[in-house]
Amino acid sequence: MIGVVANGVEYSTVVEFFELFKTPWEFWRPGARYDVLLCSNSVAPENDARLLLLYGAQRQAFEQCRGTKTWSVHGHDFVSFRGERMPIYGNCLLFDDQGNKVLCHEGTKSAAAISMASGTQAVVRLGFDLFEEVRYLFTLGQPAEFADIPTLELHISLLRELILSWGLPLVEILPVPAGHRFIVCLTHDVDHPRVRYHKCDRTMFGFLYRALVGSVINFCRGRRSLRQVAVNWKAALSLPLVFAGLAKDFWNQLDRYLNLERDLASTFFVIPIKGDAGVDSHGRTRANRASPYASADIADDLKKLLSANSEIAVHGIDAWRDSAKGGDERERIQEITGAGDIGVRMHWLYFNSQAPLTLEKAGFGYDSTVGYNETIGYRAGTAQVFKQPNVDHLLELPLHIMDTALFYPSYMNLSDEQAGAAMLPLIENATRFGGVLTINWHDRSLGPERLWGDAYVTLLDDLRARTPWFATAAQAISWFRKRRSAVIESVIREGDSVRVKISVDEDKGNFPGLRLRVHKARSTNDRIRPRPEYAEATFNQSSEIDVTLS
Numbered sequence: 001m002i003g004v005v006a007n008g009v010e011y012s013t014v015v016e017f018f019e020l021f022k023t024p025w026e027f028w029r030p031g032a033r034y035d036v037l038l039c040s041n042s043v044a045p046e047n048d049a050r051l052l053l054l055y056g057a058q059r060q061a062f063e064q065c066r067g068t069k070t071w072s073v074h075g076h077d078f079v080s081f082r083g084e085r086m087p088i089y090g091n092c093l094l095f096d097d098q099g100n101k102v103l104c105h106e107g108t109k110s111a112a113a114i115s116m117a118s119g120t121q122a123v124v125r126l127g128f129d130l131f132e133e134v135r136y137l138f139t140l141g142q143p144a145e146f147a148d149i150p151t152l153e154l155h156i157s158l159l160r161e162l163i164l165s166w167g168l169p170l171v172e173i174l175p176v177p178a179g180h181r182f183i184v185c186l187t188h189d190v191d192h193p194r195v196r197y198h199k200c201d202r203t204m205f206g207f208l209y210r211a212l213v214g215s216v217i218n219f220c221r222g223r224r225s226l227r228q229v230a231v232n233w234k235a236a237l238s239l240p241l242v243f244a245g246l247a248k249d250f251w252n253q254l255d256r257y258l259n260l261e262r263d264l265a266s267t268f269f270v271i272p273i274k275g276d277a278g279v280d281s282h283g284r285t286r287a288n289r290a291s292p293y294a295s296a297d298i299a300d301d302l303k304k305l306l307s308a309n310s311e312i313a314v315h316g317i318d319a320w321r322d323s324a325k326g327g328d329e330r331e332r333i334q335e336i337t338g339a340g341d342i343g344v345r346m347h348w349l350y351f352n353s354q355a356p357l358t359l360e361k362a363g364f365g366y367d368s369t370v371g372y373n374e375t376i377g378y379r380a381g382t383a384q385v386f387k388q389p390n391v392d393h394l395l396e397l398p399l400h401i402m403d404t405a406l407f408y409p410s411y412m413n414l415s416d417e418q419a420g421a422a423m424l425p426l427i428e429n430a431t432r433f434g435g436v437l438t439i440n441w442h443d444r445s446l447g448p449e450r451l452w453g454d455a456y457v458t459l460l461d462d463l464r465a466r467t468p469w470f471a472t473a474a475q476a477i478s479w480f481r482k483r484r485s486a487v488i489e490s491v492i493r494e495g496d497s498v499r500v501k502i503s504v505d506e507d508k509g510n511f512p513g514l515r516l517r518v519h520k521a522r523s524t525n526d527r528i529r530p531r532p533e534y535a536e537a538t539f540n541q542s543s544e545i546d547v548t549l550s
């Protein structure tokens with residue numbers, strides 16, 4: 001059991017942190033005994049915990065009593081733990097104590113955390129504010145240049161390693177569904193379901209330029225094959241026939257998506273209102289953000305999706321800043337789908353710190369806007385579903401990979417092969433940390449002139465081979481709600497047998513089970529070269545689970 005001493009303002013962040021690192025913990029109570037006492041920027045109370053973790057970027061009594069020299073450095077810098085780099089966004093306190101270094105500050109090679117033994121207690125002093133870092137990740141999110149680092153998972157990993165490397169036992173419920181390594185949510189923002197909705201508008205002229213001229217330039221740069229140039233020219237020249245209804249609308253790629261994902265689950269975010277550009281965070285209106293269609297215009301597509309068991313959610317216009325408008329956007333889609341709990345992702349990823357609360361007031365069950373337009377990766381530093389500190393019910397499904405970020409010349413501007421290489425570390429991180437990898441491939445991206453279908457097919461093949469659980473966004477959210485409802489009531493160890501009592505809310509969908517991991521307490525000899533040693537069990541309901549460590 002971990003006892004936590006924190007300041008009142010940190011409480012909601014502490015609670016959420018331990019929904020992601022799901023291990024027994026509580027706020028410190030006088031007289032209670034803990035294996036680990038974690039103090040965040042607070043004076044450690046009298047205690048006999050075997051491991052005392054002192055987090056904080058301010059000078060504390062620990063270094064004052066020992067006369068350890070310290071100095072402060074500004075944030076947005078890296079520390080490393082066993083060679084793994086982790087950014088710290090707030091200030092960091094460094095210690096003039098190389099002998100007991102636990103974390104290395106990259107810029108100065110000084111110690112950003114030190115450890116010391118005093119009697120039977122080990123003390124680790126870490127020179128940053130853990131829960132301030134976590135709050136920053138949840139609310140502001142990482143700047144794009146650090147997008148590739150799953151920082152929040154690294155904070156959890158560091159804490160887990162500190163506990164295990166000091167020979168303490170640990171149990172946790174993994175962010176991984178039973179029978180799988182991770183979850184994949186395939187999603188599609190439906191921005192341009194038909195090219196015929198764009199007769200003589202800016203989008204059409206942009207398309208013609210990119211199809212006729214851009215394709216040739218890209219062919220000369222080796223980015224397009226001759227076949228692709230021919231496909232784009234043919235599409236451009238067929239435009240009058242498409243407008244006349246005499247040729248297939250090549251931006252309607254729904255059937256191809258349904259075919260590619262026939263054995264998989266996926267979620268389509270559909271715009272409820274036509275012709276409304278909404279307002280950005282500076283109060284400006286960008287005319288080209290307005291949708292040329294409303295959900296009602298593609299009713300046949302939506303019927304097809306529903307009969308294929310795909311999920312339909314809201315691609316919102318103003319829901320992020322106005323809960324009344326959000327309620328209206330939600331109702332328009334709910335009238336079509338009949339779903340009780342419905343999610344949202346904002347068009348152009350419009351968002352701010354108040355948006356989660358506004359979306360919750362508008363009646364949404366989850367949001368999937370927290371990601372980047374310009375790059376791929378972890379805005380909130382995690383692949384886990386999480387709850388923003390200021391809301392009660394709304395969960396956030398972070399968005400990790402968007403096709404437009406990979407391929408737009410003004411963003412990452414990658415070739416198909418480079419895009420595959422850029423996505424690979426995210427897939428490998430999902431295999432290592434679990435969670436859910438959320439991908440957004442836009443509706444028209446398979447058609448001319450984008451022709452991003454080959455990259456998508458390669459991605460699906462790679463993912464399929466790793467046998468994740470392909471879930472709709474709502475299913476992934478439900479699975480994480482089930483995990484959040486799980487409580488480890490007690491852990492009783494007798495030698496190598498461990499009995500864990502768990503309570504969990506009843507499973508309403510037929511979802512994969514939860515995974516309990518019981519770590520073996522490492523002997524101190526393993527500290528230098530730790531070997532992972534644990535046993536696992538899966539469960540679906542409240543149970544007493546016996547695990548044998550051998």
Ligand SMILES: [Zn+2]
Pocket residue numbers: 189190191315346347348
């Ligand atoms: Zn959009």
